[in-house]
Amino acid sequence: MSPPDDPHTWLNEHGDYLYRYAMxxxxxxxxxxxxxxxxxxxxxxxxxxxxxxxxxRTWLVGILKHKIIDYIRHEIxxxxxxxxxxxxxxxxxxxxxxxxxxxxDAWKENPEDLYSNEQFQKVLESCIDKLPEKQKIVFRMxxxxxEDTPTVCKCCDITSTHLHVLLHRAxxxxxxxxxxxxxxxGTHS
Amino acid sequence: MKQACHxxxxxxxxxxDRPLSLWERLRLKLHLSMxxxxxxxxxxxxxxxxxxxxxxxxxxxxxxxxEQQRQQLHxxxxxxxxxxx
Ligand SMILES: [Zn+2]
Numbered sequence: 112m113s114p115p116d117d118p119h120t121w122l123n124e125h126g127d128y129l130y131r132y133a134m135x136x137x138x139x140x141x142x143x144x145x146x147x148x149x150x151x152x153x154x155x156x157x158x159x160x161x162x163x164x165x166x167x168r169t170w171l172v173g174i175l176k177h178k179i180i181d182y183i184r185h186e187i188x189x190x191x192x193x194x195x196x197x198x199x200x201x202x203x204x205x206x207x208x209x210x211x212x213x214x215x216d217a218w219k220e221n222p223e224d225l226y227s228n229e230q231f232q233k234v235l236e237s238c239i240d241k242l243p244e245k246q247k248i249v250f251r252m253x254x255x256x257x258e259d260t261p262t263v264c265k266c267c268d269i270t271s272t273h274l275h276v277l278l279h280r281a282x283x284x285x286x287x288x289x290x291x292x293x294x295x296x297g298t299h300s
Numbered sequence: 301m302k303q304a305c306h307x308x309x310x311x312x313x314x315x316x317d318r319p320l321s322l323w324e325r326l327r328l329k330l331h332l333s334m335x336x337x338x339x340x341x342x343x344x345x346x347x348x349x350x351x352x353x354x355x356x357x358x359x360x361x362x363x364x365x366x367e368q369q370r371q372q373l374h375x376x377x378x379x380x381x382x383x384x385x
Contacts, residue, residue: 118377119374119377122370122373122374122377126365126370126373127363127364127365130363130364130365130369131360131361131363134360134363135356135360135363140369144365144369144372144373147373148373148376148377151373151377152377152380155377155380201306201309201310202306204306204309205303205305205306208303209303209304209305209306209307210304210305210337211305211337211338211341214337214340215337215338215340215341215344216340217340217343218340218343218344218347222347222350222351222354223354225347225351226351226354226355226358235351253317254316254348254349254352255352255355255356256356257353257356260317260318271318274317275310275313275314275317275318278313278316278317279309279310279313279314282313282316282345282348283309283313283341285348286341286344286345286348289344289348290344
């Protein structure tokens with residue numbers, strides 16, 4: 112008989128939830144499994160400090176979240192990704208007067224139809240893939256994973272202003288790419 | 301207003317991440333009321349955000365540990381248990 116609180120019970124009750132949390136952030140099966148294992152063990156070791164002020168699940172997610180932030184920080188530092196703030200690539204979308212050099216189209220399709228269209232998903236993936244590395248990382252974390260801005264800043268060692276600059280760049284490039292490779296073509300409807 | 305559309309696109313993007321100040325909100329609203337290009341851009345950005353949210357909910361919401369992963373994890377926890385006792 113295992114007591115109600117032990118890592119095996121946690122694995123049975125919260126394993127899928129924690130795994131989803133890790134997978135959505137790491138996109139890597141093995142890594143997500145490792146993080147989950149470490150989290151359960153760390154939780155078990157530190158169980159004395161869990162005072163029951165939150166649910167076990169919230170507490171375990173907190174541990175997992177820290178481990179993932181540490182991991183991503185390490186990854187990003189190791190790759191030494193820099194992107195100059197001074198030269199602004201979004202300028203390319205505007206003329207000297209700050210007006211659009213090419214008018215954005217109105218997109219008529221609705222999000223559900225687009226989401227369930229496999230071809231569109233492919234175009235979206237390839238457009239995201241073309242972003243500069245650092246923009247890609249913050250865009251995925253913020254807009255796909257839905258991480259809050261303090262967490263993204265912490266992972267990437269940047270200020271919130273810098274984050275907003277990077278997201279602005281990423282979103283305008285993505286908008287342009289989707290417009291060119293999907294909406295403007297209009298071959299799919 | 302120089303750089304008006306460029307700046308408006310920045311505010312439209314920022315509004316997805318932080319509450320705009322009163323001044324910024326007014327400025328964006330006024331600009332959007334006069335500029336169909338920026339209205340389109342603003343709507344495009346919002347549509348992109350909606351699609352990304354659907355990806356998150358539908359794709360990652362379905363994931364489960366495989367039976368094999370589950371067994372491996374149980375085993376790893378057992379080994380650790382034996383190591384301390
Ligand atoms: Zn404008």
